[in-house]
Structure formats: structure tokens, C-alpha cells
Amino acid sequence: MITGNLKASYAADEQVFDNRNKRAFLYAALLGLAALAGFADDYVILVACQMGILLIAVVGVNVVTGYTGLISLGHAAFVAVGAYTVTIFHEAFAGAIPEGLMALIAIPVAMAVSALVGIIVGLPSLRVKGLYLAVATLSANFIVIFLIEQEAFAPWTGGMVGIDTPAPDFLGWTLDTKREMFVLIAALGVLTLLAVQNLFRTRVGRAFIAIRDRDYSAEIMGISLLRTKLTSFAISAALCGLSGALFAYFYARILPEQFELALSLELVAAMIVGGMGRTMGPVFGVAVIVMVPEVIKSIFGVATGGEAGVAQLLAPLQEIAFGLLIVLFLLFEPLGLNHMADRALRALNRWPFAR
């Protein structure tokens, strides 16, 4: 039973993982990821990579919506910007920059470009809030996709038919299999989570939360709304840009239709299901959004033998089952899966004294 965390020094106070259970969880998670990279089959690796890529983007959405309280329905645009920036960067500087350094430069550049676009998209947030901001950011999604699809930009973006993406090369190590990509995605995913967890222990992060809770109170306390809201958008967009960069490296080709409104909604849905404004929220949310449809498909497949005639009738049912599951989550646990996990862990910690 853990009743409290003893903090006898400033160093102990500053620890992110401040008790042995949290540390054990971290090590177990890292071991689990290593085991996955070593032993899982290609299908599991594929799903894990899809989850990792989505996770980084959802963490980004969580920064701006979960922590800063600015609703955004346009974050797929930043994922698109990240993905296309990496691809165009590789194309433009092929030969000028050594192949082994390309990805090391391209990923930060993609994040920076996404952050810049994020700042531009975030500008309306100074004037409008709530649903109005949702609509304003929604338009960003459409504008970015519209620009990508334009024939005038087709030499760089590939236009409507998409563009083949490069395989990243880190100092001579070419990540051309899904398993190698998984190592990169998992490492960056863990780093992103840690970075964001740390962000909310800083002045900037706490300013985000102050704005979420009441923006004019935050302003009275001396927080610059302009700078802080735009910083939030920039950080959020940069993370989505990172996700986009990994998306481009992971898949052999990117198409504009992969970054449309459906992706934005998926990001928001994952965040809500997992738990807004919580570090582990996106992890739970992404697990549900990506894994549950796969599990439902596998169960239906085993139950019916995968026969096409039956699949034809069951395909819409799978969608309904998935939708129903999300509705039930929202009805019975509006604070997200993270809250359920909290309750379970608390009960475990205090057993047998409390449930």
C-alpha cells in the first residue's frame, strides 16, 4: 500500500516518477516495447506502429485541447504538413545533404514548419472560443488539403494521386522494414509522452492549464494570452508534424485523402475516449481507437470463417459495434479510460482499506 510520496529533498520533489509503482510501470512498459520489437509478428508490429504514429498526434491534440482548452478540429492538417514536408525535404535536398543525416534534419524541419502553420491556424483563437474556434480550425484542415491537391503544386506534393515517400536513414542505418520503424516510432512515442508530462511541470505548461480553467483570470494573473495560446498551438502542431513525419517514413506512399477531416475527428475521439488533459489519456484512447476495430474484425473473422458473403453483412455491424462502444464509454465514463485506470490503481493501492 502506498499512502503518500516521501519527498525529503528537492531532487525527490522534481522526480517525474515519484514512487516505486510508477517506476515499475515505466520499466515494464519499456520491456514490453522491447519484447514487441523482438518477438511480435508483422501484423502486430504494423498495428503497434499505427498506434504509435497516432499516439504522437493525439498527444499533440491533447496539449491544445486537453490542457489549454482550445478546441481544434483541424489537426490532421498539421499531420499532413509534417508528412509532406519530410517528403519534399528529402526530394529537394537529395545530394546536397548526406543520406545518413537527412532524416535527422528533415524531422526537426517538419516539426518547425508544422509549428509555423500551427501558429497561423491558432491566430483566430485569440478572438474566438469554443465551437467557433472548432469551425475556424476545421477550415484549416480543408485549406491545407485543398492546397496539397492543387495541380500547381503537384510537382512537389504529387497532387491528388499522392507521392512516394523515402525510407529514413540514420547515419547509415536504413529503416526499411516495419520492425525497424517500430523501434524509431516507439522511442519517439515514449520521448513525446515524457516531454509533455514534463511540460506541465513548467511555467508555460501551468499557464496553459490556467487558460483552460478561466482565460481572463489567467490574463489578470499576468499570463499573456497571445503568446501562451500561440505557444500551445505551436507545440501541439509540432507534435502532429512529428507524427506526420513518421507517417511519411512508415508508409510507402502518402495520399491527401489520408489527412482529411476523418483523421482530425479520430484524433479528437481518441483524446476524449482516453481522457482529456491527462498524460496517459492518449495512450488509452489510441489503444481503443486503433485496436478495438482490429479486435472486432478478428473476432468476427474467427466466428464466421472470414467468408465474403457473411463479411458483407457484418461489415456495417462492426462499425455499429465500434460506435456503440464509444457511446457507452462516454455515457458511463465521460472522464475517459484514464479515469477508470486511476480508480482501479487507487483501489489496488489502498486494498483492503478502500475500493
Place this chain on the structure above:
Amino acid sequence: MTLTRRSFLATGAAASAAIGAPMILRAQPSEYVFGASLPMTGPFATAGQLVAPTLKMFEDLANEDGGIGGVPIRTTAEDSGYIPQNALANYQRALATEENLVFYYGDSTGFMKLVAPELRGENARLMGSTSFASELADPEKNPYQYLAGPSYEDQFDILLENIAAEGGTTVAFVYSNTEFGRDPLERGRAKAAELGIEVVLEESTKAQGADIPTHVTKLAQANAEYCILQGYVTGVWPQLIGGARQFGLPTKFMGTFWGMEKLIADRVTAEAGPFLDGYLGVMPYRYSYDAEPRRATRATPNTRRRTSRARRSRPTCRPGGCNRSARWSSASPRCAGSTKRARS
């Protein structure tokens, strides 16, 4: 035990038999599995729903003929929602769960491009797809991916040549704003210029739920003699033709493979009357009612190049065409270069 030459050879033979036995067993599996990802939900759900039952038909037909070299086949299908990543996950799941997967049927150009780099070594499987996208017809780049028929570009060539042969001078391209809709446009423009046909309108529409009156008005303003529709399966094209007829437009409409589905044409005719009369399109396969004997191919140089390429690389089980051919309960792909009127 001392190791003599004789015991060494005996042990070696036993060991190689033990190691080799599973490989021999693998060489003669109990069944061949044909997997498929179909868009049974999403924007092209109607297409997926149309194709799904034909997999079973194909399975039955093939098994009645003794399967492939005496080994029965089995088909499985899963929904992709027309999302390339989902189809990729379906394919990987099939690879992981179906030991005897020999062929996979993809549901979009996007998926075929995503999966292409995966097809190497042990993970390589023969593939066909719903797509007739021109860039898939490249045996050097995509040796495992088959295109069983003329590409959309070839189909556009055929239609434009037909227009030129009828003495037409103006054409409009109306297409859905998808990769599928845009695929043959560039080639279409070039071919039209070559044949002296003026492209008076290029109109992009939504893949479903398009704003029909606006598009019909634009078509009327452009006053094209012919209009080629591309990138639709069940929606938009019948409404567009219906709208044009109501408007009193004399434009002759044409379509490519996915706009030639007889079931859809019949349904439209039954519900809204015979306004599809005169609709013309490219159908490389036989319709189920088609009883006339097989005709010689009247191929353009380009289609001849593609068909001969397909023939050259076609394996004995002919997986490239079987799924689609089975839709018309006939296994013989029809002359690739012929245009024909859909009976409605």
C-alpha cells in the same frame, strides 16, 4: 558412439529428411486461400457490397473445376472502409493467420501503392485489385501486382477514338474528385488533342452526393457533344445523366469500367425509366447475359501492349482476372479493346 563415415551419412540423411519434410508438406497444401479487402462500408460501399458475393461464386466455380491443380481454393474477405491503411492491416492479418494465402485482392490504388514495397521475399503474394490505375500496370516496378484488363488511360483512349470515329469534335470530362476520378485525365487531354477533339469542360464532382443541377448547368453551358464520366461506381453518374436528360441536353454520355455495372443500370432503369439509352462505355469482361461467341480482339496498339504483357506474365491459375471475371460468372476476359452498349 564413434562417428564413422556410414553413421555420419545416415545421420545426415535422417536430419535432412526431418528438416525437409515440412517443406515437402508445404509444397502440397490442403487448400489455396484467396484473400480480399473490400470497401464494404465508406464512400464506395456499394462496390464492395457488389463484389463480395462474387468471391463465393468464384470459389464455387473454381472448386467445381477441381480447384487449382486438384487443390481446392477458399476465399476470405474483410472490410477496409476504402482506407488504404485499413486494407494494409487486413493484408498483414491475412498473412499472419492464413498459412496458404496465395493471392490477395486489394480495393484501391492507394492500398496497392502502400503494399507494393512489402511484397518481397516470404511476404510476396500475387495481387489484383479493383483499381485500373495506369501506374499499377508496370511489371518492372510491381511484379506481383496484376491489372487484368485495360487501364483507365487505355479505356479513355478507346472512348476518345470512338468519338473521333463517329465524327465528334467536342468532349467534356466529368470526374469524381478522387485519385480514381483523376487518373486518366492527363492522358485524356493529350489523346483528345491528338485526335483533334476539343475538351470543352473538365468538371470535378464529389464521389457521392454531388450537386447535380450545378454540374448539369455547367455541362449545358459547355455544350459538349460527348461527355466521359470517370471515378464513379453507383452514385452520381446515373443522376447526372438523368439531370442532363431532364434539362434536354443532347450530350452523349460515356463511361469506363466501374460505370458499366449492369446491376446499377438495371436498377436505375427500373426506378427512373429508360434515360440511360445510348450510354456507351468500356467493359473488358462479359456480362452474364452475353451468349455470343468470343470475338477477336480489336486492340489499339497500347492495349495490345498491355494485354500481351498480362498474358506473358499470367500464371496458370490466372489470379489477376479471376475475381473480376467471376462477377459475370464467366472466366474469360473479353476483348480488351471493344466498346459496348449496356443493355438497359
